[in-house]
Amino acid sequence: MPSYQHDIPGGAAWTIRLPRYHELKLESLGDDANVSMLIYAAHDPLERLNIPDTLKAQMSGCIRPPMVLMSDMGRALVSVTGSSLDWHDAITGHSLAVKDPSTFQISRNDRRRSARGLLLDELFKLGLGERDLHATVNWFSKVAISPDGTLAYVPGHAGAGDRVQLRAEQDVLVVMATSPSPLNGRWSPSPVRASISPVAAPGTDDPSRTFRDESGRALEQAERL
Numbered sequence: 550m551p552s553y554q555h556d557i558p559g560g561a562a563w564t565i566r567l568p569r570y571h572e573l574k575l576e577s578l579g580d581d582a583n584v585s586m587l588i589y590a591a592h593d594p595l596e597r598l599n600i601p602d603t604l605k606a607q608m609s610g611c612i613r614p615p616m617v618l619m620s621d622m623g624r625a626l627v628s629v630t631g632s633s634l635d636w637h638d639a640i641t642g643h644s645l646a647v648k649d650p651s652t653f654q655i656s657r658n659d660r661r662r663s664a665r666g667l668l669l670d671e672l673f674k675l676g677l678g679e680r681d682l683h684a685t686v687n688w689f690s691k692v693a694i695s696p697d698g699t700l701a702y703v704p705g706h707a708g709a710g711d712r713v714q715l716r717a718e719q720d721v722l723v724v725m726a727t728s729p730s731p732l733n734g735r736w737s738p739s740p741v742r743a744s745i746s747p748v749a750a751p752g753t754d755d756p757s758r759t760f761r762d763e764s765g766r767a768l769e770q771a772e773r774l
Contacts, residue, residue, distance in 0.1 A: 551744035559738030562667035562726045567717040572748045576712040579739030583730045584688040585643035585664040588626050591720035596620045600684040606763035612637040615756035617764040625767040628757035631714035638687040644731040667726035690730040702732035718771040
């Protein structure tokens, strides 16, 4: 049983401080879910997720197990220890606007808000702001890349019950928004269940450690903290 569980409504945001060697499991509770995620080192939020280095070092155009999400200091923030999907988007960024946005006064909890607005609200609570926004991972979303480089959202990639598991390699701040992918033209955000559980530290044969030399070094750098 998880030690903590929280359901994030579709089109909402949530922040959690995830202790080292704890797992964050995200489970889609509907179709075409999307979770735009920011990650910061809890000891110093100036150290944060670096998507370009994460992809380049591990020779990938998407996020999948057993990849390590690396900070701009080369340290592991979290490792992807499990997933029911083989592709999570890390190249399109979070949504900056939505079609037909609405206000709380008019739509109450059904209002439409971009991931940017939701993430900024969470960052303000932490004493952070616009300069602290960085490129996000969009869990549960997939994009197709045409020969000319055009990106297109792939509907139906994720459904209810799909999940992804992340292990914190140091204490981290995780900020999430469940607005749709920026390439998804439909406003149909699905709720996501977040579960927190303690897990074992990665051993010498851990898949994330042995995946690539770069991922192993990122874990070693985190352990030196």
